[in-house]
Amino acid sequence: MENLQRSSKKAYALIVRNLCVYYDQFLAVKNINLNIERNKITAIIGSSGCGKSTLIRSFNRMNDLIPNTHTTGSIIFEEIDILKETIKPVKIRGRIGMVFQKPNPFPKSIYDNIAWGLRINGLNGNLDNLVFRALKQAALFDDVKDKLDHSALSLTIGQQQRLCIARTIAVKPEIILMDEPASALDPIATLRIEDLMLDLAKDYTIIIVTHNMQQAARISDYTAFINMDEDQAGYLVEYGKTKQLFTNPRNQITEDYITGRFG
Amino acid sequence: MAREQLDKRIKKLRKDVQTLESMVRKATQEAVHALITRDSKQAKKVYLNDKKINKKRFQIERDCLITIATQQPMATDLRILASLLEVSTELERMGDYAKGIARINLLTGGKPILPPMNDLVEMTEITVDMLKRSVKAFVREDAEAARKIPKEDDKVDEIFNKIYHGLVDHMGKDPESVNHANHLQWAAHNIERMSDRVINICERTIFIVTGEMHEIEESDDEWNLQ
Numbered sequence: 227m228e229n230l231q232r233s234s235k236k237a238y239a240l241i242v243r244n245l246c247v248y249y250d251q252f253l254a255v256k257n258i259n260l261n262i263e264r265n266k267i268t269a270i271i272g273s274s275g276c277g278k279s280t281l282i283r284s285f286n287r288m289n290d291l292i293p294n295t296h297t298t299g300s301i302i303f304e305e306i307d308i309l310k311e312t313i314k315p316v317k318i319r320g321r322i323g324m325v326f327q328k329p330n331p332f333p334k335s336i337y338d339n340i341a342w343g344l345r346i347n348g349l350n351g352n353l354d355n356l357v358f359r360a361l362k363q364a365a366l367f368d369d370v371k372d373k374l375d376h377s378a379l380s381l382t383i384g385q386q387q388r389l390c391i392a393r394t395i396a397v398k399p400e401i402i403l404m405d406e407p408a409s410a411l412d413p414i415a416t417l418r419i420e421d422l423m424l425d426l427a428k429d430y431t432i433i434i435v436t437h438n439m440q441q442a443a444r445i446s447d448y449t450a451f452i453n454m455d456e457d458q459a460g461y462l463v464e465y466g467k468t469k470q471l472f473t474n475p476r477n478q479i480t481e482d483y484i485t486g487r488f489g
Numbered sequence: 490m491a492r493e494q495l496d497k498r499i500k501k502l503r504k505d506v507q508t509l510e511s512m513v514r515k516a517t518q519e520a521v522h523a524l525i526t527r528d529s530k531q532a533k534k535v536y537l538n539d540k541k542i543n544k545k546r547f548q549i550e551r552d553c554l555i556t557i558a559t560q561q562p563m564a565t566d567l568r569i570l571a572s573l574l575e576v577s578t579e580l581e582r583m584g585d586y587a588k589g590i591a592r593i594n595l596l597t598g599g600k601p602i603l604p605p606m607n608d609l610v611e612m613t614e615i616t617v618d619m620l621k622r623s624v625k626a627f628v629r630e631d632a633e634a635a636r637k638i639p640k641e642d643d644k645v646d647e648i649f650n651k652i653y654h655g656l657v658d659h660m661g662k663d664p665e666s667v668n669h670a671n672h673l674q675w676a677a678h679n680i681e682r683m684s685d686r687v688i689n690i691c692e693r694t695i696f697i698v699t700g701e702m703h704e705i706e707e708s709d710d711e712w713n714l715q
Contacts, residue, residue: 439561439563443563472563472564473563473567473568473700474564474568474700474701475564481564481565484563484564485492485563485564485566486492486495486563488491
C-alpha cells in the first residue's frame with residue numbers, strides 16, 4: 227500500500243491525465259486532462275449523459291463498484307496515481323469523499339451517522355468532539371444539538387444532505403466530490419448548501435457536478451465543460467475560470483451550451 | 490429553437506434601442522435647427538419631448554432587467570443585455586444634450602445667432618450620422634463598422650474647435666456678447682459630447698463581439714497623461 231498520508235502542499239489537488247473510462251467496450255469518458263486547483267470549487271457541467279458523473283466517480287474510484295468498468299490514464303493525488311491497482315479504493319475514499327444527489331443517511335441516529343465513519347476508520351474513545359466539529363462545519367449543529375439520538379431520517383431533506391456532508395468531512399478528507407448535491411432540494415435548502423460549500427472551500431477542495439449552470443456560476447472558481455462526441459463519449463471542451471467561462475467562453479460549443487442553444 | 494423566448498426579447502429590445510436612437514436623432518436635429526432659425530416654438534417642443542425619451546429608456550431598462558431575471562442569459566446573451574442597458578443610458582444622455590440645446594435657445598431667445606455657429610449644422614449632421622450608424626452596427630453586432638466610426642469624431646472635434654475659437658474671438662471683440670456667446674458655445678459643446686458618447690456605443694458593440702472591454706483611444710487626447 228503506497229503512502230497516502232498528507233504530503234506537502236502542492237499546487238493542484240488532483241492532476242488528471244489522459245483519463246478514459248469504459249463500460250465494457252463503451253467509451254464513456256475520453257482523454258480528459260484536468261488540473262484541479264487546491265481549496266477551490268471546481269464545477270463540472272455538461273448535458274445529460276455526457277459523462278460528468280462517470281468522471282467525478284473516477285476521482286475516488288467509485289466506478290470500481292460498477293461491474294465491467296475499466297479506467298485508463300492517471301489521476302495524481304498527493305503525488306500518487308490513485309488508479310494503480312495496488313491502491314485500495316477504500317483508503318482513497320477516506321481522503322476523497324463523496325456526497326450524492328439524494329441524501330443517503332444511514333437509518334441510525336444523527337450522532338451515529340457521523341460516528342460510524344470515524345469508528346470504521348479506527349478512531350476510538352470519545353468521539354463527541356469530532357462529531358460536533360463535523361456538524362458545526364456542516365452548519366447543522368444548531369439544528370440538531372438537542373436531538374442527536376433521533377433518527378437521521380427524521381430530518382428534512384436539506385438537513386439530511388448537510389448531515390451527509392458532515393459525515394463526509396468527519397473523516398477529514400482532502401477533497402469533497404459532490405454529484406448534484408442540491409438537485410433534490412428546494413431553493414432555500416439549495417442556497418444553504420451553496421453557502422456551506424463556499425465556507426468549506428477554505429479547508430477542502432470541492433468538485434461538484436451540476437446540471438444547474440447558475441449554481442456553477444454562483445459558487446465555483448473553475449468550471450469544466452464536458453460534451454459528448456459523435457460516439458457519445460464525454461470529452462473536455464473547455465476548462466477555465468468560471469467568471470471567464472460564463473461571460474466570454476473561448477469555445478463556440480461552450481457558448482452554444484451555456485446560452486442554451488443546444489443540450 | 491432552444492432559446493426562442495430569449496431571442497424574441499433581445500430582438501424586441503434591439504428594435505426599442507433603434508427607436509430610442511431615432512427619437513434622440515430627431516430631437517438633436519430639431520434642437521439645432523430651432524437654435525439656428527431662432528424658433529422658440531420648436532425648441533419648446535424638443536424640451537418637453539425629452540420626457541418621452543426618458544420614458545422609452547426606462548421601458549428598455551425595465552425590459553432588460555426582466556429578461557435577465559427570467560431568462561438567466563449567459564455569455565454573448567449576457568453581454569448583449571448588459572450593453573443594451575448601457576447603450577440606452579448613453580442615448581438618454583444624448584437626449585438630455587438635445588434638451589440642453591433647446592433650453593439654451595429659449596434662454597437666448599431674442600438675440601441673434603453669432604456667425605461662428607454657422608458650422609454647428611454640419612457638426613450636428615456628422616454626429617447624428619455617426620450615431621445612426623453606431624446603433625445600426627450595435628444591433629447587427631458589426632464590430633468592423635463599430636471600429637471605423639470613432640475616427641470620424643476627429644472632424645466633429647475640429648469643427649467644435651473652430652466654433653469655440655470663433656466665439657472666443659467674438660467675445661474679445663464684443664465683451665457685451667460674452668454671456669450670449671458662452672451659452673452658444675455650450676450648445677456646440679453638447680454636440681461634441683454627443684459624438685464622444687457615440688464612441689461609447691461603438692465600444693459596446695466590440696465588447697459584445699469580442700468579450701473584451703477596451704476604451705477606444707481618441708486622437709485628440711492632447712494631454713497624453715500616461
